[in-house]
Amino acid sequence: MAKYFPEFSESFPRLLSSLRGRSVAVVGHARPDGDCIGSQVALARVLILLGSPAVCVNPDPVPRRLAYFTKGVTFLGTDQALLLPEDTASVFVDCADHSRAGERLKLRFPKPQGTVDHHLSNGGFAEVNIVDSGSAAACEILAGVFLDAGITIDTDTATALYAGIVTDTGQFRYSSTSQRCFMLAGELVSRGASPAQAGFELFERESAGKLRLLQHFLASLSMELGGRVCIGTLKSGIYAETGTTAEDTEGLVDFARCVDGVDVGVLVEEKPDGSFKASLRAKDPLCRLDLVAGLFGGGGHACAAGLNRKTGAGEFRASLLAALEDRLKVVDADRAARAR
Numbered sequence: 001m002a003k004y005f006p007e008f009s010e011s012f013p014r015l016l017s018s019l020r021g022r023s024v025a026v027v028g029h030a031r032p033d034g035d036c037i038g039s040q041v042a043l044a045r046v047l048i049l050l051g052s053p054a055v056c057v058n059p060d061p062v063p064r065r066l067a068y069f070t071k072g073v074t075f076l077g078t079d080q081a082l083l084l085p086e087d088t089a090s091v092f093v094d095c096a097d098h099s100r101a102g103e104r105l106k107l108r109f110p111k112p113q114g115t116v117d118h119h120l121s122n123g124g125f126a127e128v129n130i131v132d133s134g135s136a137a138a139c140e141i142l143a144g145v146f147l148d149a150g151i152t153i154d155t156d157t158a159t160a161l162y163a164g165i166v167t168d169t170g171q172f173r174y175s176s177t178s179q180r181c182f183m184l185a186g187e188l189v190s191r192g193a194s195p196a197q198a199g200f201e202l203f204e205r206e207s208a209g210k211l212r213l214l215q216h217f218l219a220s221l222s223m224e225l226g227g228r229v230c231i232g233t234l235k236s237g238i239y240a241e242t243g244t245t246a247e248d249t250e251g252l253v254d255f256a257r258c259v260d261g262v263d264v265g266v267l268v269e270e271k272p273d274g275s276f277k278a279s280l281r282a283k284d285p286l287c288r289l290d291l292v293a294g295l296f297g298g299g300g301h302a303c304a305a306g307l308n309r310k311t312g313a314g315e316f317r318a319s320l321l322a323a324l325e326d327r328l329k330v331v332d333a334d335r336a337a338r339a340r
């Protein structure tokens with residue numbers, strides 16, 4: 001009996017049987033986070049257990065703090081993945097569409113056998129789409145469908161899944177955190193995942209440079225739209241100056257969001273070539289930041305979205321604030337309607 005995801009009780013076993021005996025690439029997105037790495041590792045470990053030679057493929061290296069969660073699996077970069085046998089199947093995890101893994105991997109795996117994802121904007125680009133935007137994490141979906149299908153979850157798989165749930169729920173705080181997250185986290189702990197060890201690896205191993213980066217970010221913060229939007233910028237060259245890398249930006253935007261009265265926190269990272277990346281975070285899913293990011297070619301979740309632009313850093317701040325101002329008017333109208 002499917003307890004956690006009855007809607008996938010037919011499709012997930014169908015995905016597994018389509019992969020049986022085949023080599024599989026479990027593909028994740030660029031700049032991978034805990035949910036991406038956790039879901040890649042967990043699915044690859046289960047496929048290996050079921051007899052399919054599976055490897056993880058990611059356009060970027062595994063971040064230092066997530067290496068602990070990769071036991072028993074191999075990660076390949078894009079160049080190495082292009083050398084995989086022609087008939088290698090693919091499953092994309094935590095990716096709203098397969099371009100999130102980069103254009104070269106999209107071309108290499110044009111018609112994936114499966115996707116396991118929780119992004120609102122995932123339109124279902126694979127043969128079997130295990131997509132639920134009501135889930136806090138791709139790891140929540142995987143944990144549920146594994147248990148529903150009676151698949152054995154060993155300690156290292158449980159640990160990888162737990163890491164994904166704990167990161168994508170903001171340590172069980174974000175609005176996406178449901179009773180199901182706690183039930184599944186409990187099942188994973190009963191199978192050997194250690195909240196203390198996972199918490200240590202994820203949140204208590206920051207680099208000293210991260211604190212210097214945080215100082216720069218906090219110094220750059222400015223309140224906009226009457227204190228409802230808080231924006232911080234990391235100037236190009238800041239990584240070299242502080243001895244950090246792009247992975248050290250993880251969590252910075254939460255300092256912008258967590259201020260009382262702020263609806264949306266923003267982190268803008270400027271790059272030497274004039275391109276930039278923006279991360280948007282909201283407290284309330286009514287903000288639908290996936291729609292705001294979509295105006296600039298990005299996407300994501302209602303409370304967490306992002307975008308990358310090649311040019312236009314100069315004008316971006318004003319355009320973004322105009323878009324957020326429009327969005328917050330809709331939010332205010334929605335809130336007023338709910339209060340009535």
Ligand SMILES: [Mn+2]
Pocket residue numbers: 035036094118136137138168
């Ligand atoms: Mn995720």
